Amino acid sequence: MKASFKLFRIAGITIGIHYTWIFAFIFFSWTLAEGYFPITYIGWSTAVYWIMGIIAALLIFVSVLLHEIAHSLVANAKGIPVRSITLFLLGGPSNMEEEPQKPAAEFAMAIVGPVTSLALAAIFWGFSKLPADTTSPLAAMLSYMAMINMYLGIFNLLPGFPLDGGRVLRSILWGSTGSLTRATDIAGLVGQIFGWLFIGLGVYLIISVSLFTGLWIAFIGWFLNSSADASRKEITLRERLSHIKVRELMNPIVNTISPETTVQQLVREFFRKQQGRAVPVCREDKLIGIATITDIKKIAQEKWAETPVSKIMTSEPLYTVSPEDNLNVAMVMIAKNDINQVLINENGKCGGILSRADIIRFIQMDRELGLR
Numbered sequence: 001m002k003a004s005f006k007l008f009r010i011a012g013i014t015i016g017i018h019y020t021w022i023f024a025f026i027f028f029s030w031t032l033a034e035g036y037f038p039i040t041y042i043g044w045s046t047a048v049y050w051i052m053g054i055i056a057a058l059l060i061f062v063s064v065l066l067h068e069i070a071h072s073l074v075a076n077a078k079g080i081p082v083r084s085i086t087l088f089l090l091g092g093p094s095n096m097e098e099e100p101q102k103p104a105a106e107f108a109m110a111i112v113g114p115v116t117s118l119a120l121a122a123i124f125w126g127f128s129k130l131p132a133d134t135t136s137p138l139a140a141m142l143s144y145m146a147m148i149n150m151y152l153g154i155f156n157l158l159p160g161f162p163l164d165g166g167r168v169l170r171s172i173l174w175g176s177t178g179s180l181t182r183a184t185d186i187a188g189l190v191g192q193i194f195g196w197l198f199i200g201l202g203v204y205l206i207i208s209v210s211l212f213t214g215l216w217i218a219f220i221g222w223f224l225n226s227s228a229d230a231s232r233k234e235i236t237l238r239e240r241l242s243h244i245k246v247r248e249l250m251n252p253i254v255n256t257i258s259p260e261t262t263v264q265q266l267v268r269e270f271f272r273k274q275q276g277r278a279v280p281v282c283r284e285d286k287l288i289g290i291a292t293i294t295d296i297k298k299i300a301q302e303k304w305a306e307t308p309v310s311k312i313m314t315s316e317p318l319y320t321v322s323p324e325d326n327l328n329v330a331m332v333m334i335a336k337n338d339i340n341q342v343l344i345n346e347n348g349k350c351g352g353i354l355s356r357a358d359i360i361r362f363i364q365m366d367r368e369l370g371l372r
């Protein structure tokens, strides 16, 4: 995710903040200092309310972070690498590099987040009883944090995907039916239903109680509904792609260039005449690299005529698939490495290119023709 900056590293995980979180921080401090605390605890000074608001907003940040770190630590222990967490407006999903391979792993990873929040709620509640004066600002803040962590734990336990509870539900359905697609579809449907319920509740609150709270809840409902919908669509697509082989999309006429071709020739005779933004570089039918339009831009135009493609091509790392791999393998490789295409390696021979655009075009055509 861009538009974010790094804070620190903990247990090998980089913690970052998305700029939207700054708005959330200001928003929380302000609503607590001007709304919640003065309404709940009467008679303290404005400065006290603001100090409480700012500290509480920071503690919300720490609480959400601990929830996410718990997910990440279990993920890492289960062999799913998590290298970074980026906190943004509505929380902070851990950036998992792949999905869990087993239902039990997903269950453990998902449940540990809400459990952490509920444990934090219990700890804050315990501390809130320690000060001699249980109506002091310190005690008020601690009991507020207990309440927030309890809400965080309970909300995330709702069994709608992609909430943690939805992941727990998915792992149980996955374990019992053996089908990740079917499990995601059902858990996603429950997620959509919860989304609609939150929207309904939000609208009710807007009309009857508070415009502000209502808008907030309706917004959360809309967000949950649309992410559940997207997850269902994505899994159906993955399922579809996993039944189609790379070979089915391969162009029988493989366009390749030799490393001795100049950049000038590459631009004039290849990119200006052909579709696509990349070409495999092959020596005697053996794949040695890939030249893309991005590579060309690295060198000044005056030097194109004298520079061979071998100077600008990318040869390390080369992302390749075999014609017998399925399209989902190619799509995951493209998404995971943030690239636009993969090379097709046909038993060590140059087999051409499969781009993100090729896959999208294929899906669109299938849909248009109603192919199954």
Ligand SMILES: [Zn+2]
Pocket (backbone or CB within 6 Å): 067, 068, 071, 113, 114, 156, 164
């Ligand atoms: Zn979570």
